[in-house]
Amino acid sequence: MDFRIDEEHQELIDLYREFAQNEVKPIAAEIDETERFPIENVKKMAEMGLLGIPFPEEYGGAGMDTLSYVQCVEELSKVCATTGVIVSAHTSLCATPIYLFGTEEQKQKYLIPLASGEKLGAFGLTEPSAGTDSSQQKTTAVLVDDDHWVLNGSKIFITNAGAADIFFILAMTDKSLGNKGISAFIVEKGMPGFSIGKQENKMGIRASSTCELIFEDCIVPKENLVGEIGKGFKYAMMTLDGGRIGIAAQALGIAEGAIEETVKYVQERTQFGRRISQFQNTQFELAKMRANTEAAKLLVYQAACAKDNHEKYTHLAAMAKLVAATNASDVTRRCLQLYGGYGYTKDYPIERMMRDAKITEIYEGTSEVQMMVISGWMGVK
């Protein structure tokens, strides 16, 4: 066991932090308020290589690993959870399945622009009636004239949708087969019959452009089927296993960011003639939060390292996400309590962090789904 971060990872953490503090933090409140997608920072991250951290250099990536990627999401999410999820959804949910399941031609055509950040990615699984029960896909794909696929249906709650160029989409190719009738496709923005629907007005992560995707006789080239027909659901589940580490890192970052802000605040704010940091309640609250956040961090890093070592990590990712997400909601709520009335105003970032934290308990598998995964792995049936 070695819990130290090596020099290479630490130097990149410093790079992510410098960028997050200088470029992301100053606009976090504004983009939350206006729901403006931070395209200028996405471009800067693309230039720096932050949109392809875990992919090999030959595919336009930075040639680093999952651990460094989640540390990037963590640093970004400390100051802006929206920016954290933009990177996470792009990397884990769009570029990764193309890297894992795509053909060499698909990697050349789609992974390279995604990993180099020239194009932004999104992932479409969820539908109005297929949330946690994602096997209930209503979107259909039919092969016409052995030449192209025709997609019909809609997806909802799709992160990055309004800004993305490349979409990894799940659709039913054979309803009679249930799960095994779902296939995966790469759909490009601008393909005939594909449009972006309404943008959700969300409680948190308000600038991440969460929209509906609409397919009306959408024509997708035959060669844009990913992997084997009928394997889409399996690919989606494997993709979400990895995605969960990214979201766990986002949750971890939110908690760390909230604690950082609160530690500063409690040393400035005085009540009853003392800094509120001098009250034992404040000290114990923050100590407890810090300890739990450190525990979450170890779980997140453990899951990332297991993935990098090609070990089984499904249960580890689920544990990391369950613990980190629950902790993020808990920590931000407690931090806001330490701020008191000021924390409830938009003059301080803590209310935004509390709103942002909640989603980590819901998307890419609710906390309840994580518990199903973990208990299943334990053999408790």
Place this chain on the structure above:
Amino acid sequence: MNILVCVKQVPDTNEIKIDPETHTLVRAGVPSIVNPFDTYALEAGVQIKEAIGGKVVVVSMGPEQAADALKTCLSVGADAAYLVSGREFGGSDTLATSFILSNAVKTIEEKEGAPFDLILCGKQAVDGDTAQVGPELAEHLGLPQLTYAMDLTVEDGVVKIKRECDDGYDLMTTNLPAVITVVKLPTEPRYPTIRSKMAAKKKPIPVLTAEDLAIDVSRCGLKGSPTKVKSTYTPSREKSGVKIAGLPADEAAAQLATLLTDAKIL
């Protein structure tokens, strides 16, 4: 186009502590960065290289740790880096520093196999704030110098700069080779990329010693430094600003307008 950028590693703090005995900077426990004006000089050099081709070399004089500053430079566009280091150089004032650097320039030119067309420095280091090393370096090398460049372009062996001044800028040109000192640019220096950062880590940084420079050591370090620091202190703020308080907004605005008119600002 061969470009040399001189950089200094400085403490990253606005509250610099001074040793009351020696009147020198207390460096212990303070993280170090590349002097901000030098990062603009480097960015300017890299932009020129990108526009017309060439090579950017960085040099720093300092202790071993100054190699970290050079690594940072290598990650944001510098192609090669040299560290000038040795006990003989410790305690150098600006005269000795610029003398050592001028010798280093010649040594690096030999190693690189070509003379430098353009030498860039930040206008001053944020720790010492003298703004003397750049101009003195030009004098030691017998090169023309332009200072306080906020923008620079190179064309047909001529460098054109916008020299920052209080009420705008002056347009100036000189023939290359030349030494230019650089102020804050309109654009911020670039961030490293993950790849450039990893590549910079692997690049060797040759150390140039007094022996390598074949330098007259009596003109280096404390021996070669006529400057004697008598005392260093933070200047006291003599005038505090005017505060308009306790008035309704419209009356406060009217009073502010009067004050500004009286001061001939409006």
